Amino acid sequence: MVRIIFAGTPTAAVPTLAALIESSHEVVAVITRPPARAGRGRKLVPSPVAELAHTHGIPLIEAANMREDATCEAIAAIGAELGVVVAYGALIPQVVLDMPTRGWVNLHFSDLPRWRGAAPVQRAIMAGDARTASCIFQLEAGLDTGPVFSREEVIIGVETSDELLERMSVAGGAQMVALLDAMEAGTAASTPQDEGEDGAAITHAARLLxxxxxxxxxxxxxxxxxxxxxxxxxxxxxxxxxxxxxxxxxxxxxxxxxxxxxxxxxxxxxxxxxxxxxxxxxxxxxxxxxxxxxxxxxxxxxxxxxxxxxxxxxxxxxxxxxxxxxxxxx
Structure with a gap:
C-alpha cells in the first residue's frame, strides 16, 4: 500500500482521486484550491475534488498555492510516501516536491514533450492532431519536463475539448492505479522525454484566452x-x-x-x-x-x-x- 497525498481541483481530477480511493492504496490527504465564486448568486463553491474528499472524510488542505509556510507545514505533517497531481492549478515548489519519500507524479493529458502546459487537450485539437496520449511523469522543477513512467495513446475523434478531456480523465484513473501498483511491486520505470534535436519535439500549451x-x-x-x-x-x-x-x-x-x-x-x-x-x-x-x-x-x-x-x-x-x-x- 502506498500512502498518497493528492493535489487536484477541477472535474478532470475527480476520476483519478476516485480510482485511488477505491484502490488498495491510501489517500491520506487532499490538496485543492479554495472555493470559487460561481453562478448568478456568486456564492463560494468548493472545488469538485474538495467535494469528493469531503464525501469520503479525507483530510483537506485548501490552498491557492503551496508556497505559504502554513501550507508547507501542513503538507509535511502528512508524511505521505507519494504525491499525485492532476490539474491542481499551480506550480509545486521544490521544498514541497522533496517532502514525499517517492516524490510527486503528475497525470498530464498530452503526449509529452508535445503540449507541455495548462491546456494540452485544447491545443492538440486546435492544431488538428490525430492522436495524443495521457502521460504520468515524475514532477521536477521544470514545466512538465520530468521522465515519463506511463503513456497511454489516445485517438482524437470528432469531439470537443470537454468531451476528449472527460474521456481521458476517466481512463487516467486506472492508469494511475496501475502505476502505483507497479511502484509497490518495484517494477515501475521511467524514461526521459525525447525532446528531439535542440528541443524540436517540444511544444507549449498556453492557457486559452x-x-x-x-x-x-x-x-x-x-x-x-x-x-x-x-x-x-x-x-x-x-x-x-x-x-x-x-x-x-x-x-x-x-x-x-x-x-x-x-x-x-x-x-x-x-x-x-x-x-x-x-x-x-x-x-x-x-x-x-x-x-x-x-x-x-x-x-x-x-x-x-x-x-x-x-x-x-x-x-x-x-x-x-x-x-x-x-x-x-x-
Missing part, C-alpha cells in the same frame, strides 16, 4: 471546425456579425458540395452566410460548414436556423469581421 476564440472563417473547414471544438465549452468560440455584434458558436459540421441546398454556390468569400430552411451554412476557404448551436449577445443557445429566421439576415451577410452585406456602401 477568450480573444483566441474568435472565428474568422478564413481557414479551411477542418481548421474552423477544430478551432471551435477546441474552445468548446470554455472559454468559448465566437464570431462577429455586421456592426461588430457577437455571436457565440457551438461545433459546426463540414458539408460536402453535393449536399449544399439549391441556390448555395460551391464557393463564396470566407464568412458568407447562406441561410436555408433547415440549416445555416457559412463559407470557409475551401468549402462550407453548417452551424450548430449559436447564441447571440444577451440570449441563450438556439439552433442556427431559428436564430437566422429571427435575425433576418441580408443577402451576402458575412461573419468573422465587421463585414457589411456585399453591395452596400461602408
Amino acid at each position: 477568450p480573444g483566441e476564440g474568435f472565428i474568422t472563417f478564413n481557414g479551411t473547414c477542418s481548421q474552423t471546425d477544430a478551432h471551435i471544438r477546441a474552445f468548446t465549452s470554455n472559454p468559448g468560440a465566437w464570431t462577429l456579425l455586421p456592426e461588430a455584434r457577437r455571436l457565440k458558436l457551438g461545433p459546426v459540421t463540414h458539408v460536402d458540395t453535393q449536399d449544399l441546398p439549391v441556390g448555395c454556390p460551391p464557393t463564396a468569400p470566407s464568412g458568407t452566410v447562406h441561410a436555408a430552411r433547415k440549416a445555416v451554412y457559412v463559407a470557409c476557404s475551401d468549402g462550407w460548414v453548417a452551424l450548430g448551436q449559436v447564441a447571440p449577445a444577451g440570449k441563450g443557445w438556439m439552433d442556427a436556423p431559428a436564430w437566422a429566421r429571427g435575425a433576418r439576415l441580408e443577402p451576402g451577410t458575412r461573419l468573422g469581421a465587421s463585414h457589411q452585406p456585399e453591395g452596400e456602401e461602408k
